Amino acid sequence: MQAKSTDSIEVIPKRLFWVSDNKPPRGNNKAFFFCIDNDLKYIPFFSDFGPLNLAQTYRFVVELEKL
Numbered sequence: 001m002q003a004k005s006t007d008s009i010e011v012i013p014k015r016l017f018w019v020s021d022n023k024p025p026r027g028n029n030k031a032f033f034f035c036i037d038n039d040l041k042y043i044p045f046f047s048d049f050g051p052l053n054l055a056q057t058y059r060f061v062v063e064l065e066k067l
Contacts, residue, residue: 034067036060 009018019025024033040056042049052060 032067036063039063 007019007021010016011018019033024035025031040052040060042052051057
């Protein structure tokens with residue numbers, strides 16, 4: 001199943017796609033979408049905008065494995 005967004009990244013071929021958007025994709029009943037925005041908050045170190053820290057990245061991977 002291929003993601004319809006042109007901004008998607010295929011992580012695991014035909015199984016897992018990463019999409020960054022402000023609303024969930026529509027029109028694909030066979031796909032499962034989830035959002036981590038409310039669970040993993042970015043806490044800036046010094047007015048930066050970098051990625052999540054390693055502990056939050058680990059939490060994301062644990063949740064992804066559950067799915």
